Amino acid sequence: MITGKNYIGNKLSAKGDVTHSTINPKLNIENPTPFFEATQAEVNEAVTLAWDAFKVYRKVPGSKRAAFLNAIADEILALDQELIDMYTTESGLPEGRAIGERGRTVYQLRTFADLVSNEDWRENVIDEAIPDREPLPKEDLRKTLIPLGPVVVFAASNFPLAFSTAGGDTASALAAGCPVIVKAHAMHSGTAELVASAIIKAAEKTGMPNGVFSNIMGRGRTVGTALVKHPKVKAVGFTGSISGGRALFDLASQREEPIPVFAEMGSINPVIITSKAVAKRSEAIATTYAGSITLGTGQFCTNPGLILTIESDKTQAFIEDLANKTIAIEPQCMLGPNIKSGFVENGESVIAQEGVEVVGKIKGDIEANYAASYIASVSGTDFLANPKMHQEVFGPFSLVVRCKDETQLIQIVDGLEGQLTGTIIAEEEEYATLHDLVDALENRVGRIIFNGVPTGVEVCPSMQHGGPYPASTDSRFTAVGTGSIKRWVRPISYQSFPDALLPMALKR
Incomplete structure (x- = not known):
C-alpha cells in the first residue's frame, strides 16, 4: 500500500508538512496520494544512517551482496500488477513498456549480482617483493578497488524503473559496496515508494545493515542540494537535463571535499x-x-x-x-x-x-x-x-x-x-x-x-553509455553495463603489508 512517506533506512517517515501529488498524464488529473517531501532533518538522518551502514556494508562479501541484489529482483517481481498499474498511472506509458522495463531492471540487478559473486571485477594486481633487486630492492605492492561511500542517486523522469529507484545507478552502487540514497523523481513517487519497499524487504531478508538504502522525496532542487552538499555523501549519480546535471556538478565541485558527479545528460545523437x-x-x-x-x-x-x-x-x-x-x-x-x-x-x-x-x-x-x-x-x-x-x-x-x-x-x-x-x-x-x-x-x-538505430541500450560489459560533455560529466565512465560499477570505487595500494591485514583477494 502506498503511504506517501519517505523511507529513511527501514523506517517510514513524514516529518514535514510540504506535499506533492503525481499526475496521470493520460487523464491529465492529479493522482490522489499526497507525498511528503523530506525535511533537512530527514536528509541528515538518511545520510547518517548510510554512513554508519557503509562501515559494515563495505566489508560484506561479494557473495552476500549478490544475494541482496537477487533478493531485490525477487521482491520487485513479487509486487506484480500493483507495480505495473502504478507505473502506467504515473507515466502515461503503456503496460507493455512497464513490463519490459521491469524486466530490464531485474536483469540489471541479477547481472551485477553475477559480477560481484567473485572478486575478479576488482582488477586486483599483485607485484611481489624483490628484496635482492639492484640497485634498490622492490617492495611488495598489491592494488584493488574499494567503495567510495554513500551514493546519492537522482531518479530519471523517463525511466521510472530502469534508471530510477532500483535502476542501473542503484544496482551498480550497491554491488560495489556503497549504500544508496535515492532522490525519487516527483513525477513517479508512487512507483518509487513501491520499489523502495522491495529493496527494504530484500535488505532485511538478507541481513544488510539498516541505512544501506533510503528513498526520499522532494520537488525542485532543495532536497537534492541538501543531499549533494552533505559531507558524508561521497558520489552522485544523475540522469536528466543538462541544466540539472550541471547544477549538481557545480555544487559537488564547490564542496570543501569535492566529490564526483556522474551525470548522463543531453544528447541529439x-x-x-x-x-x-x-x-x-x-x-x-x-x-x-x-x-x-x-x-x-x-x-x-x-x-x-x-x-x-x-x-x-x-x-x-x-x-x-x-x-x-x-x-x-x-x-x-x-x-x-x-x-x-x-x-x-x-x-x-x-x-x-x-x-x-x-x-x-x-x-x-x-x-x-x-x-x-x-x-x-x-x-x-x-x-x-x-x-x-x-x-x-x-x-x-x-x-x-x-x-x-x-x-x-x-x-x-x-x-x-x-x-x-x-x-x-x-x-x-x-x-x-x-x-x-x-x-x-x-x-x-x-x-x-x-546501419542501425541509436535507441536501445544493451546491458553488457562492452556497452558505453556516456560521452564527452555535455553528454556526460565524465566520458571515461558508462552509466549502463557492468563497467558502470567503476564509478563508485577507487583504487588503493597496500605496500609491504602483513598477510593478516590484507583484503582477502590480495592475500598470499
Missing part, C-alpha cells in the same frame, strides 16, 4: 546517412527512423534528434518520406505536462531559427499531454552558422541537415557538442571512404552505431 544509402534504400531507412524517432514518444536520451545527409533531389524525397511516415504514427502520451511543455518550447525554438522549415507535423487537436510528432529540415550552411539548432528537443522530433558535401558534413560533426551516440548509415562499397567520418565521430560520441 547525430545520424549520418550517405548519398548511396539514400539512393539504394531510402524507403527502408525512412520507415526505420520514423519508428525510432517516435519510439516511447521520443522520450529517450538516445533519440535520433539530428540527421545529416548530402543535399540532392533523392535526399529531398527521403526527407519528405521520413516526415510522412513519422506523422502517420499515432500521437502518444508524454510523461507529463512539464515534459510536454518542454517539448513544445524547445521545438519551437529550433524551428524559429533562420533557414529551418517544418517538412511535416501532426495537425489538428490532440489530447492534453500527447505529442505532435514532426520533422524539420535546414541547410548545412545555416546549421553551421547557428548553434541554437544544436539543442535537444526531448520528444518525437528530428532535424534533418542537408549538407552540401562530405567536407561540410564532417565540419558539422566536428562542431557538435559531446553526444551519447553517433550513427552511420552506409553501403559496403563505401567502407574505404568512411575513415575520416569515423575519426570525427570518435572524438564526439561514446558509442558509434553502424
